[in-house]
Amino acid sequence: MIAKLRGLLDSFSADHAVIDVNGVGYLVLASSRTISALGAIGNDVTVHTEMQVSQDDIRLIGFATSEERDWFRLLTSVQGVGSRVALGILSALTGDELHRAIASGDKAMVARAQGVGPKLAQRIVNELKDKAGGVVLGSGGSPVSIVPAGNHSADAxxxxxxxxxxxxxxxxxxxxxxxxxxxDASFDALVRVALKKSAR
Structure with missing residues (x-):
């Protein structure tokens, strides 16, 4: 299993990049967000990866952050969400936006992604609400809060x-x-409203 690549950015297009690692070029599929984060050709880059092996194909998927990889794993656990659809969602939404959409049941936000219709968006929201309502499984399988540390949300x-x-x-x-x-809500307001919502 290839978990990470570090090398030079050899080339890229809208949906993939080639990373040169000691003379070997690895083609990695990626979201447009990750492609943008890699920068210019010739840059020294590091990508977290997920390898998918099927009977007739081996794919290497690249991510700018381990959080994006965690979201990819969660998304592809939903029936009907393959690697390309998951990358489309991660191209359209940041991890924070995806977190909010799932937590609030906003299927319309998820459906903004290319290749995601209303029914699939609803399934994603329903199936991931319990799995990712506020946590993402880290590489060790333990829950990791995806609310940025140090802000009012994390404090709440x-x-x-x-x-x-x-x-x-x-x-x-x-x-x-x-x-x-x-x-920009205050800590006190967040706690007060969160308590009200959880009491319903």
Whole structure:
């Protein structure tokens, strides 16, 4: 299993890049977000990877961050979501936007991605709500909060955890509160609204 590549960016197009690692060129499929993050040809780049092996194909998928790779794994666990659809979603939405869409049940936001119709968007939201409501499984299989540390959202999640909430429930409640109040909401407001939503 190839988990990471570090080398020179040899070439790229809209949906893939070639990474030269000691003279060997690895073709990696990637989201447009990851392609943009790689920069100019000749740059020294590092990509996290996921290898998919089937009877007639071996694919290497590249990601600018391990978080994006975690989202890819979650998305492809949903029936009907293959690697290209998952990359389309990750091209259209940041991890934070995807987190909010799933936590708030916003299928319309997920359906903005190319190749995702309303039915598939609904299935993604439904199936991932419990799996990714506020956490993403890290490489070791342990839950890792995807709310950025140090902001009001992370503090609010921490406050709910101290009140006895489960990690996923705390993150879902805070994400829903943030959708309602906006990204610049205060810590107190987030906690207050999150508690109200979780009490429904």
């Amino acid at each position: 999640v921490s406050a709910l955890l101290n009140l006895g909430f489960r990690p996923a429930d705390a993150s879902v409640a805070v994400a829903q509160a943030e959708v309602e109040l906006g990204a």
